[in-house]
Each structure stands twice: as C-alpha cells, then as structure tokens.
Amino acid sequence: MTPRPWRVTGRRRETADSWTLDLEPADDGAPMSFLPGQFNMIYAFGIGEAPISISGDPGADRPLVHTVRDVGAVSAAICRAAPGEVLGVRGPYGSAWPVAALGGRHVLIVAGGVGLAPLRPALRAALERRRELAGLTLLLGGRTPADLLFRDELEELGADPRLELAISVDSAGSGWRGHVGVVTTLIDDLDLDPARATALLCGPEVMMRFAAQALIGRGMDRGDIYLSMERNMKCAVTQCGRCQLGPAFVCREGAVMRYCDIERVLGLREV
Amino acid sequence: MPMRSIEQVLAEVETFAGLERRHLDRIAGCGHNCGFAAGETIAREGDRADTFYVIRHGRVALETPAPAGGPLLIATLGDGAVVGWSWLFPPYRWTFDARAIEDTRAIAFDGACLRGKCDSDHELGYVLMQRFAEIILDRLQAARLQLLDVYGEPAAG
Numbered sequence: 001m002t003p004r005p006w007r008v009t010g011r012r013r014e015t016a017d018s019w020t021l022d023l024e025p026a027d028d029g030a031p032m033s034f035l036p037g038q039f040n041m042i043y044a045f046g047i048g049e050a051p052i053s054i055s056g057d058p059g060a061d062r063p064l065v066h067t068v069r070d071v072g073a074v075s076a077a078i079c080r081a082a083p084g085e086v087l088g089v090r091g092p093y094g095s096a097w098p099v100a101a102l103g104g105r106h107v108l109i110v111a112g113g114v115g116l117a118p119l120r121p122a123l124r125a126a127l128e129r130r131r132e133l134a135g136l137t138l139l140l141g142g143r144t145p146a147d148l149l150f151r152d153e154l155e156e157l158g159a160d161p162r163l164e165l166a167i168s169v170d171s172a173g174s175g176w177r178g179h180v181g182v183v184t185t186l187i188d189d190l191d192l193d194p195a196r197a198t199a200l201l202c203g204p205e206v207m208m209r210f211a212a213q214a215l216i217g218r219g220m221d222r223g224d225i226y227l228s229m230e231r232n233m234k235c236a237v238t239q240c241g242r243c244q245l246g247p248a249f250v251c252r253e254g255a256v257m258r259y260c261d262i263e264r265v266l267g268l269r270e271v
Numbered sequence: 272m273p274m275r276s277i278e279q280v281l282a283e284v285e286t287f288a289g290l291e292r293r294h295l296d297r298i299a300g301c302g303h304n305c306g307f308a309a310g311e312t313i314a315r316e317g318d319r320a321d322t323f324y325v326i327r328h329g330r331v332a333l334e335t336p337a338p339a340g341g342p343l344l345i346a347t348l349g350d351g352a353v354v355g356w357s358w359l360f361p362p363y364r365w366t367f368d369a370r371a372i373e374d375t376r377a378i379a380f381d382g383a384c385l386r387g388k389c390d391s392d393h394e395l396g397y398v399l400m401q402r403f404a405e406i407i408l409d410r411l412q413a414a415r416l417q418l419l420d421v422y423g424e425p426a427a428g
C-alpha cells in the first residue's frame with residue numbers, strides 16, 4: 001500500500017485540460033511491468049491519490065506513461081507535476097484487456113475522450129501482433145478535434161495500412177476532414193463479421209452503453225465486448241467499497257470487464 | 272461499372288430497403304442522378320427545400336453559419352444517407368447548409384413530385400413517412416447524445 005517515488009521525466013500537453021507524463025523510478029527499484037488496461041494509484045504528495053490508467057507502450061519498460069485530465073484537486077496536481085518533481089505510484093492494479101486472446105479476431109477498439117488513454121497500450125500490443133489478427137479498427141469519438149489525445153500519433157495511424165481509423169467529433173469547424181456525429185454512427189457503417197470481432201471500449205459510460213448496444217445490434221455477442229469501467233475508487237484494494245458495482249469491485253474485477261458481466265448495472269448512477 | 276436504375280440503387284439503401292416494388296418505382300420516378308464536387312454547396316439554410324438527396328457515394332456535411340470562425344459542422348453523412356427532410360413539411364425551408372466535402376454522387380428527389388404522389392396514394396405516403404420518421408428519430412437520438420456533451424463531463428474516461 002505504500003507508494004513508490006517516481007520522478008517526472010517528461011510532460012506533454014495533449015489538450016486544453018489533459019497532460020501526458022513520463023515517469024522513471026526515483027528509488028533503486030526496477031521499472032514497472034504491466035498489462036494493457038491496468039492502472040496505478042498516483043499520489044500527489046500532500047494532496048491525494050487518484051487511479052490513473054497506464055497509457056504507455058507495454059513493449060517498452062520505461063518510462064511509465066500516464067495521461068491525465070484535470071477535473072479536480074488531485075488530477076490537477078498530477079497534471080501540474082513538472083519534470084524533476086516526484087509523484088508516488090502504487091500498482092499496477094486491475095484486470096487487463098484480453099490481448100493474449102485476440103489471435104484470429106477482428107479487434108475493434110472504440111474510444112471516447114480520455115478513454116483512449118487506457119486503450120493505447122492495447123492498441124500498441126495489437127499493432128505489434130497485427131499479422132495474427134483478422135483486422136484492426138480504431139473508432140474514436142471526441143468533443144472537438146482539439147480535444148483528441150495523441151494527435152501526432154493519430155496522424156501517423158491514419159496513414160498506417162495495418163489499421164482502419166475513423167474519428168467522429170461532436171462538433172467541428174469546416175476545416176475538419178473527419179466525421180461529425182456520435183461515435184455509434186461509425187459502428188453502423190463498419191464492415192464487420194460479428195462472430196469474429198472482439199470489441200474493446202473505453203470512454204464516458206453513456207458512450208460505452210450506446211456503443212455496446214450498437215455492436216450488439218450488429219450481431220456481436222455480449223461476451224466479446226470488453227469495457228473499462230472507470231468508476232471512482234479510493235483504496236484500489238477492495239477495502240473501501242467506493243468502486244463497488246453490484247457485487248463486483250471495479251478495482252478487483254475491473255477496470256476491464258466483459259459487457260455480459262456488467263450489463264445489468266451499467267448506467268445506474270450509483271450501485 | 273454497369274448502370275443501375277434508380278429503383279435498384281434505392282432498394283439497396285437502408286432507408287428504402289424492403290419496400291414493395293411498386294412503391295420503389297413511384298419514388299424512383301421523382302428522382303434523377305446528380306453529382307457535386309468537393310466543396311460545392313448543395314443547399315443553403317433558409318432556401319426553399321424542393322429537393323432531398325440520397326448519397327450514392329461520397330460525403331456531405333450539414334453546417335450552420337456561426338458568427339466567428341466559419342460555419343460549424345453539425346453532422347457528416349456518408350454512403351446511403353438521406354440528406355434533407357424539410358421538403359416534407361411546410362414551410363419547406365432548409366434548416367441547415369449542406370455541402371459536399373468529397374466528390375459526391377447522389378440521387379436528387381423532387382419533393383413536390385413525391386408529396387403529390389403521397390397525397391394521392393396514402394399507402395405510399397404512410398410507408399414513406401414511416402421510413403423518414405425512423406431517420407428523424409435516429410438523428411434526434413444522435414443530436415441528444417451530442418448535446419449531452421458526454422466527453423465534457425469530468426473524469427469521463
């Protein structure tokens with residue numbers, strides 16, 4: 001439960017309110033190994049702790065990368081941490097995207113807003129194993145083009161023949177070349193063999209609910225749809241009950257869960 | 272590419288799929304093929320809406336003029352989408368600008384022609400209204416989600 005000290009070695013602004021931080025161990029300890037989809041508890045000393053997904057490439061053991069949106073006291077303090085400063089990190093915690101089981105599947109990644117952060121390691125892992133997959137699609141939703149994370153990388157991915165990429169924003173100026181509308185319309189237009197597809201979803205719960213329904217509408221099985229449930233949590237070790245979703249603890253069973261296992265409680269405000 | 276009749280094209284568009292042949296024929300009778308170059312304006316907000324379009328291939332943006340920074344994009348529509356329903360109801364005025372953002376091939380339908388057929392053939396009118404109600408419902412649902420600003424809410428991911 002004691003956080004290890006990690007030093008900020010890089011800090012990049014992603015959007016008006018989001019930053020990506022690179023962290024290296026500030027003690028003599030080893031770098032962290034993690035599975036795509038896992039998160040850490042990040043401690044801004046004197047302010048508090050927040051669960052933040054790992055957004056880096058699982059193939060590279062350092063630095064440890066997190067992408068944080070400033071929404072309150074703790075996340076603001078993490079976003080403010082400048083290179084040289086030290087943050088506390090404990091983890092990794094939580095379940096992972098089923099990357100080992102993606103062989104032969106059409107992998108469909110659907111991300112909204114900051115939800116792209118926990119999916120990025122899965123995307124990198126899928127690109128790494130692209131030859132074994134039947135297909136790889138990234139559908140991305142955002143508020144406006146300026147609110148998209150990892151924009152330089154998205155530009156490269158747009159030209160990458162290994163990946164089919166479609167981006168839809170809620171509103172845009174006339175210079176925007178992508179789609180405008182809800183991300184679920186991208187699902188309707190998709191070339192999809194539902195029996196061979198595995199979907200990985202992360203974003204606002206409302207978006208995930210509608211995306212899951214659209215995928216089921218296309219014939220996908222509820223067990224082939226995975227979501228990262230980023231309900232608020234406090235202890236990350238099933239002690240406090242803050243993140244309980246019915247009988248499940250997001251911090252133990254999640255954050256990555258199968259739609260069939262949480263469908264019943266998804267969409268309820270507090271369970 | 273072999274030429275296909277408007278009826279054939281319509282039968283493959285989701286909005287008209289499954290309609291009876293005689294209805295498709297009557298609808299197709301009010302349509303003709305057309306094309307727009309990327310950037311070309313298709314309709315302007317406030318103009319008389321005598322026409323609606325079914326996109327065969329391409330992409331169309333619905334826009335609304337904004338005081339600063341050029342028009343705001345409200346939605347983009349792709350292959351198979353219907354552009355415009357203002358021809359259905361008085362005062363028959365476009366409520367948005369429509370602009371091709373890629374070279375676009377479409378079928379243009381004469382709204383007055385189709386309204387006339389619907390008035391004299393209520394069964395056709397009923398199925399057409401059903402199909403258009405579905406499009407309007409889909410777009411309403413999408414607009415609601417856009418309005419919810421789901422990505423704007425704190426810690427939304």
Ligand SMILES: Cc1cc2nc3c(=O)[nH]c(=O)nc-3n(C[C@H](O)[C@H](O)[C@H](O)COP(=O)(O)OP(=O)(O)OC[C@H]3O[C@@H](n4cnc5c(N)ncnc54)[C@H](O)[C@@H]3O)c2cc1C
Pocket residue numbers: 039048049050051052053054067068069070071072073074075076094114117118229230231232233255425426427428
């Ligand atoms: C498993 C997991 C992974 C996460 N990964 C990331 C990540 O990669 N990047 C990132 O920016 N954030 C992530 N979050 C969310 C992040 O933990 C919260 O934004 C943070 O804890 C908020 O703390 P705060 O003190 O800054 O704001 P607070 O003052 O605690 O909260 C500010 C506002 O955000 C709301 N809020 C806080 N947390 C959540 C939540 N989880 N869901 C919905 N609303 C919330 C509060 O109700 C309040 O309205 C993740 C959460 C979980 C559970």
